[in-house]
Amino acid sequence: MGRFPALAGVDLDVSDSQIVLLSGHNGAGKSTLLRLCAGLVPLASGSAVVLGNDLGKSRSAVRRRVGLLGHExxxxxxxxxxxxxxxxxxxxxxxxxxxxxxxxxxxxxxxxxxxxxxxxxxxxxxxxxxxxxxxxxPELWLLDEPHAGLDAAGRDTVDSLVTEAAAHGATVLFVSHELDRADALADRHLVIDSGIIVDETRRADTSTTDSDSVPLGAIPDA
Amino acid sequence: MRDVLLVAAKDLRIERRSRIGTAQVLPFALLVLLLFAFALDPDRGLLEAATPGLFWVTVLFSAVLALQRNFGIEAEDGIIDALRLCGMAPSSIYFGKVLALVVQLFALEFVLVIAVAVFYNLEFNGIPLLVVISLAATLGIAATGSIYGALSARLRSRDTLLPLLMLPLLAPVLISATRGSEIALRGEVGTGWSWAALLGLFASTYLIVGAVLFSPLLEDA
Missing domain, CATH: 1.10.8 (Helicase, Ruva Protein; domain 3)
Known part of the structure; x- marks a missing residue:
């Protein structure tokens, strides 16, 4: 990731069917984390397992099972x-x-x-x-500002699709700057700053156990 | 094979829709042929002798333009990332792009042959050999060009870098196609087949190299 790693020391487990919101300042590393989970960015160090596949060994197996909505x-x-x-x-x-x-x-x-x-x-x-x-x-939805550019009806449609996907077993990681709407949608809210998760809040009615946990990635300091 | 045809059909549809080939590449190729005709017209013998070389140089320059467009569309709007995510084998994407390019270049060559007949007042002999040489040379150009097209797809300097990378490597194709076409046009078909075989060998080699290299090229693009 160059001389200044976009992610440093991110340690993250996400369960099946969870909807996870990533927020933070511009350049905090949110989009890089999504691209890493999609298998588009190589790991500089550490390890990451997405949908049971080790990204350090094979990224192609992950790619066909994820859906990425990026800025492009x-x-x-x-x-x-x-x-x-x-x-x-x-x-x-x-x-x-x-x-x-x-x-x-x-x-x-x-x-x-x-x-x-x-x-x-x-x-x-x-x-x-x-x-x-x-x-x-896709089994894993990676959405970078999914509400951006959409009208009110479009935003509602996105929210209902995300909720429906999670109900059917898909895991959703999404980045948003519209925190009121995004918080209402998410089960967990992670705040990233300078490539590190600095804060996490969970919705009160969300319950996860270790047994159904699917590790998304653990990326120590590069 | 399904993915190869899917990619080729997509590229040809984009080409038909954008009309870059018919509105820019074809007029450019015709203009080059016409300028050569003006430049060498006082010496009809030289023009006739140089026709095969002029034809293939024109095809090569036109291929560079077509390739820049062909891979430029993949570099826009994150398409390369989408291709990496979609699960298609990189070799299928490579063969699909080569196929689309071969179709475009072959159509271009057909029009250029008519232009050569009109501008240069040339008589055609050894047509079966000419067709085989055209097919093998076009395949070689497309196979090689698609490798370098992928290599330079996301570079800001791709428009200038692509011909610099590609043209030296295609010198054997230019020489073989020119020699083979000269022999065919003279009606001495027998010795021309060895040039056609050489072109076939070059095309096959680069198709294999491209199929192997396209995956890492797509990763780095």
Whole structure:
């Protein structure tokens, strides 16, 4: 991670079906932690186990089981919404129908399906990106500011999808700066500063046990 | 094979939609051929003798433009990360991109052959050998170019770096394709097949190298 590690000494266990909020200042290391969990960033030192896979040994096994919603759209601008969803769903082993169903869940109007992504607003692109992510049915959702750019209805849709995914066994890690909304959604709230978890709060009704704990990662000082 | 066709179809669809090939690469190639025709017109003998070389140099320069576009689209909006996450084998992505490029370059060469016939008033002999040479040379260019396209995809200097990396390595393709085409056009087909075989060997080697290297290249891109 270069001379100044984005993460240093993060020690984190996340259970199945948990919704975990990561917050902190810009540059605190939140997005890097998500990318690390997605297997996109190599470990400089320490160890990390995601969905039972050691990221130090093989990151490819993890990648196909996670869904990442980043700051970038992950969409081809010269393809239509339908063509993008068709490509990404089939690339991940899902079907065209899965892609269309995901668009429907995100509330992307059918009149937009044949519009080039280049012609969409930021909020519409965000919805399409989200649809491209969920059509793969990931087991671990990694969402970097999922509410950004969305209108009120879109934000409610994201919240309900996250809650539903967790209810069906998916684990959700998300970054947000809208703490009121995010806190209401999350089971746990971790505050990161300079690559270290400095504070943690848990929702009162959340109960986790060690037996169902799936270690996400433990990254000591680089 | 399904993923190879999926990637190739996606690339060709983007190309058809953006029209970079028809609106920019093809006019550029035709302009180069036309300028050579103007430059060498006083000496028709030299123009005729140089035609195979001029043709393949034009194809090479056009391939650089097509490759910059082909891998530029993967560098936008985090697409490379999405490709790494989607679970497709890197070799499938590589072969898909090579296939799409071969289709584009072959279509370009078809138009350029017509342009050569018109601008240079050339008669064509040994057409089966010319077709095989074109196919093998195009495959070699696409196989090599796709490796270096992936290597330079996320670099800010990729537009200038790609030709610097790629063109020296494609010198054997340029020489073999030019020699083979010269022989075919003279109607001495027999000896031309050895150049075609050399082109085939080069293309096969780079396809294998590309399939092996594309995974680490995608990681570093």
């Amino acid at each position: 759209t992950f969409l081809y601008e010269d393809l239509t919404v339908r063509e993008n969803l068709d490509f990404w769903s089939r690339a991940a082993g899902a079907t065209k129908e899965d892609g269309l169903s995901a668009l429907d869940r995100l509330g992307v109007a059918s009149r937009l399906h044949d519009v080039n992504v280049r012609g969409l607003s930021a909020g519409q692109r965000r919805r399409v990106s989200f649809a491209a992510m969920i059509c793969r049915r």
